[in-house]
């Protein structure tokens with residue numbers, strides 16, 4: 001890994017009781033709704049999915065709590081001006097996209113790659129302005145070469161024309177409360193009552209701007225998100241899981257795993273992880289690791305399976321479970337029999353745990369192969385977390401937490417990073433931008449296409465909620 005060993009301190013503090021949250025209440029605490037990649041096509045969990053009446057009652061209660069509790073700011077509330085929202089018009093004029101520089105730490109991905117910009121400019125006459133950014137994985141010269149205009153970092157606020165779409169990936173800095181007058185395309189993380197959601201929306205209200213949130217762009221035919229990062233979340237999660245496994249063979253389970261930095265490209269990632277796994281296999285007497293992927297048929301799951309294959313794990317050693325294999329209900333002793341477990345399910349209703357302390361401690365040391373657990377799904381603070389062994393997320397700076405068991409069981413290394421695709425920013429951006437392209441083209445030919453009209457309708461609904469909240 002492109003890492004430093006400097007600040008690694010990877011032993012987790014003792015886990016807080018599950019279901020409790022730390023600090024101020026955040027929407028995320030009851031369901032992982034402020035997740036980097038929450039899927040909107042997934043509705044809030046439905047109590048009707050529960051088998052038993054008692055379960056239904058519990059889940060219904062949780063949902064009532066989720067929907068009734070909203071974050072109440074300790075700070076002064078912004079005032080809302082009750083503006084008339086902009087309505088969409090159909091036009092065949094090519095739009096102007098202004099790709100802003102991201103401001104979030106470690107974010108090297110982008111919503112518009114040079115390749116996609118090239119198609120938009122060359123084939124469809126879009127105008128594109130790209131802000132300089134020291135973090136973006138693509139060099140500014142690549143954008144300039146294909147005819148994008150180049151602008152200074154952050155200059156959209158003062159220089160972008162009123163009709164330009166401001167395109168970004170992650171939310172804007174929380175410290176800026178100025179009114180927003182443009183139409184923004186980004187993941188704003190404010191439609192599900194996340195922290196400060198109403199303040200974020202009030203910026204649009206005060207500036208008469210519009211938010212077309214990337215998380216809520218759905219294909220009207222399939223209900224699926226038009227573009228998502230899930231595949232590379234599973235891919236990156238499995239890569240880190242195998243690297244932590246290699247680290248334990250090479251350095252020992254007690255040596256802290258170092259900080260993680262995004263890779264320049266997929267080749268660099270594969271070369272690195274493959275090399276480390278080969279070294280580790282040599283050191284441990286030729287035993288290759290087995291990898292179990294839960295939710296293997298989904299976006300994240302298929303990414304995890306593909307990564308394991310690329311590293312050279314044989315198909316027999318990649319155990320793929322999905323909804324059929326878990327029908328009987330957990331916990332599953334089978335998980336403990338594999339070196340690396342990658343959880344990629346989409347949790348839509350309460351389910352029995354996949355794994356718990358009792359199952360792990362009940363097996364003999366010989367039966368216990370499991371050393372690394374990667375929780376791509378990251379339902380860590382959900383009261384129905386199917387892996388109730390921890391309740392916190394890890395980060396690129398401090399990627400691994402350790403769960404201890406009764407001796408002689410070795411500890412379990414756990415990764416619960418909620419922005420995994422950032423590990424491979426180039427390929428993750430390429431897949432995302434390519435999937436987004438057909439919808440972007442509709443902004444020229446059919447601005448009222450359902451994908452955009454629905455997103456704007458949702459924005460208006462959320463804005464009305466924010467007004468009520470701040471009234």
Ligand SMILES: NC(=O)c1ccc[n+]([C@@H]2O[C@H](COP(=O)([O-])OP(=O)(O)OC[C@H]3O[C@@H](n4cnc5c(N)ncnc54)[C@H](O)[C@@H]3O)[C@@H](O)[C@H]2O)c1
Pocket residue numbers: 035036037038039228229230231233294295296297298299300301321322323324326344345346347348351375376377378417418419420421
């Ligand atoms: N950590 C990150 O950086 C990151 C990034 C993106 C997505 N995610 C999260 O990953 C999760 C999966 O996302 P996705 O896009 O792959 O979803 P998806 O719907 O494409 O796939 C989910 C899979 O889980 C399976 N599944 C559901 N319940 C199951 C059960 N009880 N047992 C076994 N399999 C089950 C489904 O059948 C499906 O195949 C979501 O929670 C998402 O928010 C995390």
